[in-house]
Amino acid sequence: MIQRDTDTPDLLSALDDGLLTLTLNRPDARNAMSDPMLEAMERELAFAEGSSEVRCVVLRGNGHAFCAGGDVKAMGDGPPPPSAMNDRIAYQRAIQRATSGRLVAMAKPTLAVVNGPAAGAGLALALACDLRIMARPAFLLTAFATVGLSGDFGVGYLLTRLVGGARAREMMFLPDRISSDRALDIGLTNWVCEAEHLDAHAERIARRLAAGPPKALGYMKDHLNKALSTDFDTYMEHEVACHLDCSRTADHLEGVMAFAEKRAPLFTGR
Known part of the structure; x- marks a missing residue:
């Protein structure tokens, strides 16, 4: 492990056999976000996106929380002065694209x-990942209305895609707190x-993802992201091109040979 x-x-990063694990590391503050944490996450996700060494990204929290979202105690200092508001808006837009935006878009x-607990923007980060596994005591919480905020890091968009408009509005x-079992029932988590x-189950899932065919998985993610934003004919045109591109890879040949030989495939990303 590197x-x-x-x-x-505020953020730990470890690379181990294709798995890049990013650990939010402010346990005394329930892993509430800080600018250094988010900026480090931006750099690590950019590395993951561009590195052939990384086959899967795992996001987790240290201690007893996943992420409490924004640091509510720091919010007591008040908003930036009007002269600095435009700069803060630009920073926030950029850091959201580079964190939750990159988690959604990266291939x-x-x-x-x-x-x-995954609350507020911490919930948004969890929802921006492709898959989620929850410990039974964990819960999800939007929390924004509680402190008079409307939501950030893509939370409304992600919730609507996952659970539909009516339930997203309710949340x-x-x-209210959404228990892990309730989250499973309504489609906000894949496993409980x-x-x-938790650690052993999560590692098994992550290792399976990292062992998959990288190009095919990347195209699958792209297809699924496009599925709700394009018409069916356009989607299928793109799908066919990607499918046939995969057919030319060494990974496809390996999958076919492994099937014929009744063994597990060993995908290399070629």
């Missing part, structure tokens, strides 16, 4: 390991397990 230098203790599978307008089994 521990990567993130230039801040690699991503997994959120939700060990504890945003009436910010007991807390003591």
Whole structure:
């Protein structure tokens, strides 16, 4: 395992056999976001997106929480003065595109390991990942209405895609806790397990993702992202081109040979 230098203790990064694990590391603040944390995440996700060494990204929190979202205590200092507001808006837009935006768009599978509360923008980060696994004691919470905010890091868009408009409105307008079992029922998480089994179960899933055919998985993610934003004919034209491009890869040949030989395929990304 290679521990990567993130230039801040607020985010830990480790690369191990194709898995890049990013750990939000402010446990005393329930992993509430800080600018150094988000800027380090931006750099690490850019590395993941461009590196053939990375086959899957895992996002998790240290301690008893996944992420509490924005640092509410710091919000007590008030908003930036009017003269600085435009700069803060530009910064926020850029950092959101580089974090939750990149998790959604990058052509690699991503997994959120939700060990504890995921609230506000922390919920948005979890929803921006392709897949989620939750420990049974964990819960989800939009929280924005509680502090008079409307939501950021793409939360409304992601919620609407995952659970539909009516339920997304319920969660945003009436910010009640969503238990892990309820999250499973309504499609906000893929798996729920007991807390003591979370790490082992998450690693098994992440290893399967990292062992998959990179080009095919990247195209699959692109197709699924486009599915709700384009018409069916346009979607199928793009789908055919990508499918046939995959047919020319060494990974496709390996998959066919492994099927014929009744063994597990070994995909290399070629």
